[in-house]
Amino acid sequence: xxxxxxxxxxxxxxxxxxxxxxxxxxxxxxxxxxxxxxxxxxxxxxxxxxxxxxxxxxxxxxxxxxxxxxxxxxxxxxxxxxxxxxxxxxxxxxxxxxxxxxxxxxxxxxxxxxxxxxxxxxxxxxxxxxxxxxxxxxxxxxxxxxxxxxxxxxxxxxxxxxxxxxxxxxxxxxxxxxxxxxxxxxxxxxxxxxxxxxxxxxxxxxxxxxxxxxxxxxxxxxxxxxxxxxxxxxxxxxxxxxxxxxxxxxxxxxxxxxxxxxxxxxxxxxxxxxxxxxxxxxxxxxxxxxxxxxxxxxxxxxxxxxxxxxxxxxxxxxxxxxxxxxxxxxxxxxxxxxxxxxxxxxxxxxxxxxxxxxxxxxxxxxxxxxxxxxxxxxxxxxxxxxxxxxxxxxxxxxxxxxxxxxxxxxxxxxxxxxxxxxxxxxxxxxxxxxxxxxxxxxxxxxxxxxxxxxxxxxxxxxxxxxxxxxxxxxxxxx
Numbered sequence: 001x002x003x004x005x006x007x008x009x010x011x012x013x014x015x016x017x018x019x020x021x022x023x024x025x026x027x028x029x030x031x032x033x034x035x036x037x038x039x040x041x042x043x044x045x046x047x048x049x050x051x052x053x054x055x056x057x058x059x060x061x062x063x064x065x066x067x068x069x070x071x072x073x074x075x076x077x078x079x080x081x082x083x084x085x086x087x088x089x090x091x092x093x094x095x096x097x098x099x100x101x102x103x104x105x106x107x108x109x110x111x112x113x114x115x116x117x118x119x120x121x122x123x124x125x126x127x128x129x130x131x132x133x134x135x136x137x138x139x140x141x142x143x144x145x146x147x148x149x150x151x152x153x154x155x156x157x158x159x160x161x162x163x164x165x166x167x168x169x170x171x172x173x174x175x176x177x178x179x180x181x182x183x184x185x186x187x188x189x190x191x192x193x194x195x196x197x198x199x200x201x202x203x204x205x206x207x208x209x210x211x212x213x214x215x216x217x218x219x220x221x222x223x224x225x226x227x228x229x230x231x232x233x234x235x236x237x238x239x240x241x242x243x244x245x246x247x248x249x250x251x252x253x254x255x256x257x258x259x260x261x262x263x264x265x266x267x268x269x270x271x272x273x274x275x276x277x278x279x280x281x282x283x284x285x286x287x288x289x290x291x292x293x294x295x296x297x298x299x300x301x302x303x304x305x306x307x308x309x310x311x312x313x314x315x316x317x318x319x320x321x322x323x324x325x326x327x328x329x330x331x332x333x334x335x336x337x338x339x340x341x342x343x344x345x346x347x348x349x350x351x352x353x354x355x356x357x358x359x360x361x362x363x364x365x366x367x368x369x370x371x372x373x374x375x376x377x378x379x380x381x382x383x384x385x386x387x388x389x390x391x392x393x394x395x396x397x398x399x400x401x402x403x404x405x406x407x408x409x410x411x412x413x414x415x416x417x418x419x420x421x422x423x424x425x426x427x428x429x430x431x432x433x434x435x436x437x438x439x440x441x442x443x444x445x446x447x448x449x450x451x452x453x454x455x456x457x458x459x460x461x462x463x464x465x466x467x468x469x470x471x472x473x474x475x476x477x478x
Contacts, residue, residue, distance in 0.1 A: 234261025243374020294348030294378030348378030
């Protein structure tokens with residue numbers, strides 16, 4: 001049965017007054033499926049198909065009857081030349097990186113709006129997955145932030161693949177900066193089956209195209225800060241530069257985009273995003289910063305640690321969990337660390353606290369009109385074997401008997417290779433990295449131990465194979 005979809009733009013209160021200010025057709029994700037679906041193998045086609053009606057509504061009122069506790073430390077807006085705070089639209093602000101970034105920027109004095117279709121929560125529901133940390137609704141999250149700090153985060157619920165919805169959000173909020181996290185972010189998810197591969201490329205590429213057109217039509221001075229991935233580069237047998245490489249060929253020299261060797265349909269979508277953004281910078285004069293981020297670990301920032309309702313998600317499963325987070329959970333529950341293949345796969349890594357710091361630095365030091373910048377966003381390089389050794393040693397200090405085992409690699413990738421990626425530009429802008437210390441590993445392990453009763457051990461082993469994916473829709477839930 002087709003249902004009308006309610007798309008909301010809200011500044012939350014205990015009992016907001018709502019009025020409709022626009023109406024347009026769209027095909028935003030039907031969020032009611034988060035409660036009503038009875039099958040973990042829902043079709044993305046049905047959940048994301050075009051709806052006959054889409055309403056954009058607005059609500060605003062002050063939070064009533066609650067005390068305000070301003071945060072200590074850096075409350076002021078940074079990097080602003082005027083007294084009016086910059087308006088930052090965080091697309092994908094309900095996700096792992098987006099939520100932490102939205103709170104961090106709000107705390108720094110920026111005026112923040114979150115745009116999200118909440119589909120990441122639907123993925124969990126479809127696949128039978130759950131965050132290690134309990135996470136409350138996005139509405140409760142922004143209410144709690146308001147009650148603790150007195151700071152309002154506006155909320156636009158809808159799909160950026162629906163240009164009518166995105167246009168209304170841009171015209172209503174008028175962003176100075178668009179921070180774009182709003183993409184399907186998992187390589188394994190994109191390799192489950194044909195439908196997930198198609199969804200990933202459509203959602204990511206078309207969504208980013210819509211953001212570019214919205215900037216051109218409604219906010220020409222808006223600075224796009226786009227989350228890319230170090231996975232665009234692959235693992236070449238030469239040093240990885242920051243976005244561009246100067247080469248001499250047959251006596252002629254030029255500086256060209258660094259070659260891309262993506263290793264999944266997800267990574268390929270990011271490559272196409274980068275090409276589209278670079279083209280619109282040249283053609284339309286858009287200003288853009290592409291943050292090619294490494295693998296993120298950790299869960300807490302200063303802001304998310306303020307209250308349990310501000311907690312960030314912590315994924316440990318084989319589809320959305322990142323390597324170090326997965327290893328910490330495996331150690332906490334006594335499961336051998338799952339090293340894929342030979343374990344020599346080397347990548348750049350960074351703490352979630354550095355993710356939010358890097359985004360803030362990019363905003364405070366914007367690209368020029370027509371400029372396409374690329375920053376490699378990570379702080380250290382580790383192999384999978386390196387991480388396993390670090391977690392084993394940290395676990396021993398806590399009395400955990402941590403073992404490792406090699407499992408067949410579900411991916412198609414080099415398991416032993418050269419890897420040396422440059423990452424100086426953000427350091428030059430002032431990044432002070434949180435390096436992977438013994439104390440940080442202890443904290444991560446203790447966090448995993450605290451929530452170990454929530455671990456579903458059936459989700460630990462990898463269940464998505466690059467070589468075995470096919471056209472037939474499938475589920476990875478048990």
